[in-house]
Amino acid sequence: MSASTPTQERAKGAKARLSDRSRSEQRLGWKLAMPAFVVMVLVTGYPILQAVWNSFFAYRLTDPDNRHFVGLNNYLVSLTDQVFWSAMWMTILVTVITVVVELVLGFIIALTMHRIVMPRRTLRTLVLIPYSIITVVSGFTWLYAFSTGTGFVNQWIQWMPGIDASYNWFGGFWSSLFVISLSEIWKTTPFMSLLLLAGLAQVDTSMEEAAKVDGASWLQTLIKVILPSMKAAVMVALLFRTLDAFRIFDNIFIMTGGANDTSSLSMLIYRQTIDRTEIGLGSALSVILFLCVLVIAAVFVKAFKVDLAEGRG
Structure with missing residues (x-):
């Protein structure tokens, strides 16, 4: 195997430093974005999951005691209407x-x-x-x-x-x-x-x-x-x-x-x-x-x- 030239060694070192810098920037980006991301998940994620959960039930707001699980029936009713x-x-x-x-x-x-x-x-x-x-x-x-x-x-x-x-x-x-x-x-x-x-x-x-x-x-x-x-x-x-x-x-x-x-x-x-x-x-x-x-x-x-x-x- 041939030995690496000084130019190749410098290129490898620069690539390693660039990779370390890139990883550091990514970590910093996640730290800065994490508070907004958590708030967004809490504000939008819960309503979405709640809507998905409710879609599996026959549930009328004026008759909450008559709520029962119907699976995908609500989707079938909607798509066939x-x-x-x-x-x-x-x-x-x-x-x-x-x-x-x-x-x-x-x-x-x-x-x-x-x-x-x-x-x-x-x-x-x-x-x-x-x-x-x-x-x-x-x-x-x-x-x-x-x-x-x-x-x-x-x-x-x-x-x-x-x-x-x-x-x-x-x-x-x-x-x-x-x-x-x-x-x-x-x-x-x-x-x-x-x-x-x-x-x-x-x-x-x-x-x-x-x-x-x-x-x-x-x-x-x-x-x-x-x-x-x-x-x-x-x-x-x-x-x-x-x-x-x-x-x-x-x-x-x-x-x-x-x-x-x-x-x-x-x-x-x-x-x-x-x-x-x-x-x-x-x-x-x-x-x-x-x-x-x-x-x-x-x-x-x-x-x-x-x-x-x-x-x-």
Whole structure:
């Protein structure tokens, strides 16, 4: 066997020191994060476990003495109920529509804020105004705007075919879906744009200039240079908004109350747990919603294949 050279020995020593330093940083990181982690587990872990436990029982809040174990029956009842699948369809529709539109609009706004000359802090503050409004207030505002009695939207767009002063936007499924989606898009697009703006700040301008020198068009530069460089930011923005949209409740509760098949999964959970006091069925639906959220998160992370530790800039 050949003896190690001094260069190899120094490399091994540096690797060992780096490993020791890395382990020390990991221990420090765990020590700093442990208090917050313990609090998070206590605050969120117990309710989750309690919901899972309750989902195995036929348990009505108004009749606590009649509580008995039913196993997976609550899940079977939920998954075989047409109301559940109607709520799932509504939830998926709202999620896909709002997230796709918000991604496009958010990226346009982010590009504008990234290129604009005026003070960026002022512009970002103005853009965030819709997002800063409480969702309940925003929902009531859109309800009144599209209402046949107090609204002004019908008066503004009476020139459109099929629209008059008495048109009821909340009288059908698709029209209700349009208003609900529009209110979500208006409120949360600023959040999406700020996340994408953070991704644009990580794009290497020298690569853009090199692409222009090579004769690439703006669209080619966008596809080949800008979007790949902000892949991590796009994933975070889509993930956060998808998980948030999938749990939509406020706007549906305020605008339609779940009428015309506009009930979402969160709305269905509210009905079972609060209106009907069916703690067992409501807990089973909550667990199903929680599993859906976990699956969505796993699919996004797997599909984008982004190492957030490398993409944090």
